Amino acid sequence: MWMDLYQAVTTEGGRYVQGGTCTTVGVAGLVQSGGFNSFSKRFGTAAAGLLEAEIVTADGRVRVVNECNDPDLFWALKGGGGGTFGVVTRVTLRTHELPNSFGAAWGQVKARSNEAFARLIGRFIAFYEQTLFNPHWGEHVHFRPDNTLEIDMISQGLTPEQTLATWQPFFDWVKASPNDFDLVSPGAWAWEARTWWDIDKRSSLFVRDTRAGAPRHHAWGKGDQGEVGIFLHGYDSLWLPASLLQKDRQQSLANALFAASRHQMVRLHIGKGLAGAPPEVRAAARHTATNPAVADAFTLVIIAEGERPPAYPGYARPDLDLAAARKNAHDIDLAAAELRKIAPNSGSYVSESNYFNRGWQQEYWGEHYAKLRSIKSKYDAEGLFFVHHGVGSEEWSADGFTRLL
Ligand SMILES: Cc1cc2nc3c(=O)[nH]c(=O)nc-3n(C[C@H](O)[C@H](O)[C@H](O)COP(=O)(O)OP(=O)(O)OC[C@H]3O[C@@H](n4cnc5c(N)ncnc54)[C@H](O)[C@@H]3O)c2cc1C
Structure with missing residues (x-):
């Protein structure tokens, strides 16, 4: 792990x-x-x-x-x-x-009307492009249907003062319109990078694995607790190209994010797109089998919803609300469709993607797919290894046991 x-x-x-x-x-x-x-x-x-x-x-x-x-x-x-x-x-x-410091910025901005929320999204996009679109800043921001912008960003290589100074203009802009926005628990700071995963020094941020025999350092982030054993109703993701951050396209990006957020919460996973990274980092990504679109995307968008507690066989829990689950799945489709209008065929990250993605070969690997397929044939001609929507899986039935081609 x-x-x-x-x-x-x-x-x-x-x-x-x-x-x-x-x-x-x-x-x-x-x-x-x-x-x-x-x-x-x-x-x-x-x-x-x-x-x-x-x-x-x-x-x-x-x-x-x-x-x-x-x-x-x-x-x-x-x-x-x-x-x-x-x-x-x-x-x-x-x-x-190791950089000297890792940091974070956090808070929620609650807009009091749809109009104010649309304006807030536009302002955040402009702020992102001007100030955060660089190697220092990664995930996450969430745009929620209840007109809330949730900030959960992570930084590297900035002092605590620099981290706070980066965000102050945005927080000030929000605070200047109290009739439109409510700013809840804003903050930004940085810490010695070496302590980032040290669960003794940052014990308030981790859930320890207390099972007998677990190593002392085994733990997961409290912020990730919601994903533990989640039963997903639906899931989709797509990369957004950095060209959408150009000044003359920011408004259409903001409009699409607003439209998508009417259906479901939209999360930007900013570290999962490498536009804004140093040139050698982007070049190194292009030298791998990942869809080259990753090097030109400024973020991966993930739209997903599910429910807890876990739904394991034999694990006591209330019955699933199938109607609610199907509605969520449909809303996720609608939200993703709004973003695909401005970013058609922009690709998707294989490991965090829609299980039902029909164009998976192109979406996950782009121009690399043909080469991957020939490497698969060379090293595994009989198809011993099979994965749902993995390279070469179109030759097999859905369960991987019957060859179709
Ligand atoms: C809660 C959660 C959080 C996540 N967070 C992130 C994240 O922050 N960043 C990110 O990039 N992705 C993230 N992912 C996605 C993650 O990258 C994939 O799920 C990844 O495949 C997990 O790797 P694993 O080794 O745990 O493999 P598994 O989930 O066990 O397996 C994934 C695939 O890899 C294969 N595999 C595993 N081990 C081997 C091996 N030794 N040799 C050959 N094949 C192998 C399996 O057969 C399977 O096909 C997350 C997923 C979850 C569920």
């Missing part, structure tokens, strides 16, 4: 390794799907940080793949999707110098 790496690399080693935000996500699957966290605008994808992998391929061979050995397979492992090319048994990842 990434928490094991963050403990070893950052808390103990004082370095940085590019992984995922949720500490309980596994390393092997995330690297093979791309892999982002809130610092990806500075360090790129986890896939781009892969230097070497040991993999058992369908023929039973143990291969050590890198830029020199089986470079085609090595490239496919960098974003071509987990469970498709073999069983990865070891990975070697690049580490980076």
